[in-house]
Amino acid sequence: MHGLTPQLSARVTGTDPSRPVRAQFLLRDNTDASLPQPVLMDGPGSDTLDPVGSVGSGSVAGSGTVRVSTPKLISGHSYGWYARTVEGPRHALARSSPTSAVCHFIAVAG
Structure with a gap:
């Protein structure tokens, strides 16, 4: 991957089209x-779905x-990453995939 500050992206789909999903x-x-x-x-592996200063999408x-x-x-x-979908409000009652x-x-400068 070119550049040292890439953006990670994920396609998310919720169960209710009216609810926020991230x-x-x-x-x-x-x-x-x-x-x-x-x-x-x-998120994945963290103790809470909404840590202070979180970097979720x-x-x-x-x-x-x-x-x-x-x-x-x-x-x-070399870096490894993964994501999951979270549907609903930003607290412990949100549903996640x-x-x-x-x-x-591999990060590559330039």
Whole structure:
């Protein structure tokens, strides 16, 4: 992936077209496990669906594509990420899907 601050995107679909739906993302550095992990997180594996300062995507009504920007990544490092759909309000009563398959990429400057 070119650029060190890519955007991750996910297609989300809810069960009710009138309710807001968004995505939660988890991004890990696969090259250097000694770095703080995860690099980016809002949801899968976290203790709460709405952590303070969360980096989850914006929402859409019913379905659509949502995105989140990553922090600056390290050129040459391999990263893995996945997402899940969350439907409803931003609190523990929201419904979420299973996580997607893990996607991998290598960050490349320029």
